[in-house]
Amino acid sequence: MPLPSSALGVMEASAYAPEVLARGLPSSLRPQQQSEDRGEPTGSVAGVASPLLSLQGIGLSFGGVVALADVDLSVHPGEIRAIIGPNGAGKSSLINVISGVYQPDRGQVLLDGISYAHVPTQRLAHLGVARTFQNLALFKGLSVLDNVASGLAYKVRSNFAGQVLGIGRSRGEQRDTLSRADQILEFLDLSAVRDRLVGTLPYGLQKRVELARALVAEPRLLLLDEPMAGMTASEKSEMAGFVRAALDRFATTVVLIEHDVGVVMGLSDRIAVLDYGRKIADATPDEVRNDQRVIDAYLGVASDNEDGAGI
Numbered sequence: 001m002p003l004p005s006s007a008l009g010v011m012e013a014s015a016y017a018p019e020v021l022a023r024g025l026p027s028s029l030r031p032q033q034q035s036e037d038r039g040e041p042t043g044s045v046a047g048v049a050s051p052l053l054s055l056q057g058i059g060l061s062f063g064g065v066v067a068l069a070d071v072d073l074s075v076h077p078g079e080i081r082a083i084i085g086p087n088g089a090g091k092s093s094l095i096n097v098i099s100g101v102y103q104p105d106r107g108q109v110l111l112d113g114i115s116y117a118h119v120p121t122q123r124l125a126h127l128g129v130a131r132t133f134q135n136l137a138l139f140k141g142l143s144v145l146d147n148v149a150s151g152l153a154y155k156v157r158s159n160f161a162g163q164v165l166g167i168g169r170s171r172g173e174q175r176d177t178l179s180r181a182d183q184i185l186e187f188l189d190l191s192a193v194r195d196r197l198v199g200t201l202p203y204g205l206q207k208r209v210e211l212a213r214a215l216v217a218e219p220r221l222l223l224l225d226e227p228m229a230g231m232t233a234s235e236k237s238e239m240a241g242f243v244r245a246a247l248d249r250f251a252t253t254v255v256l257i258e259h260d261v262g263v264v265m266g267l268s269d270r271i272a273v274l275d276y277g278r279k280i281a282d283a284t285p286d287e288v289r290n291d292q293r294v295i296d297a298y299l300g301v302a303s304d305n306e307d308g309a310g311i
């Protein structure tokens with residue numbers, strides 16, 4: 001028996017649906033038809049193109065604890081793909097495998113068909129992969145602008161002396177970096193706090209700065225680890241709007257871990273559900289919502305939750 005809609009956060013889901021999110025967004029966030037810089041198609045084309053990200057038979061253990069067992073996942077260009085599951089199900093392990101923090105014991109991670117399981121994390125940016133972290137990983141003592149600009153540090157080719165002296169190629173690079181950081185700040189409605197120290201900002205804004213830092217390089221694949229954790233309902237709604245707008249504007253493909261079922265149902269094109277390290281479902285929000293295994297393993301718990309929207 002499917003749970004009643006209210007238990008599954010359906011009311012909340014509607015608040016995160018694309019058509020709702022598009023309303024009331026700042027003009028900088030209005031969806032565009034094409035990515036201006038790359039001329040790539042936008043919107044969800046899940047199931048049509050070959051996968052941008054493909055996980056094949058991923059296995060990962062910590063001592064005797066099996067974190068991931070034989071997990072397959074295909075994420076298509078332009079898709080927002082959520083990974084959900086109970087605590088300890090393996091969500092963080094999976095995102096850490098995708099981002100190269102963990103090396104899987106078994107299986108392959110392919111980006112555009114090319115295996116990158118053994119690429120060091122710091123080189124992932126060169127492949128067009130960016131991520132945010134469950135616990136903010138910002139430079140609290142630096143300005144918002146500098147934090148966002150740091151998302152382009154991997155591209156800077158001038159040496160340290162050149163940067164300090166502001167000479168040669170470094171001056172041009174610096175101008176370009178700051179200009180791109182400013183564009184992203186405008187896009188995410190952060191220009192008003194551009195020069196503030198990140199540590200002085202409210203938590204919800206810090207989460208948005210982290211998104212800005214990940215987005216500044218216009219990644220092909222954006223990994224979001226609980227981007228709405230600890231946010232108020234209105235901050236969550238705003239953040240969901242920014243994620244959707246980023247996809248529309250930059251043709252970024254998104255993989256997202258999020259506990260708030262309402263957010264996940266409204267924002268995602270497809271949802272993979274993990275339980276004890278195994279994938280037990282991989283389907284559209286509607287299909288997942290009515291999947292008895294998922295209800296038993298995860299969603300049913302949501303009805304016991306205070307607002308029915310998260311776990």
Ligand SMILES: Nc1ncnc2c1ncn2[C@@H]1O[C@H](COP(=O)(O)OP(=O)(O)OP(=O)(O)O)[C@@H](O)[C@H]1O
Nearest residue numbers: 062065066067085086087088089090091092093094
């Ligand atoms: N670094 C580690 N060392 C030992 N065990 C770990 C480590 N990371 C994860 N695990 C174990 O692997 C399993 C999966 O953990 P993981 O953090 O990936 O789950 P999760 O779904 O992200 O959980 P949560 O929702 O609580 O963040 C758990 O049993 C966990 O205790």
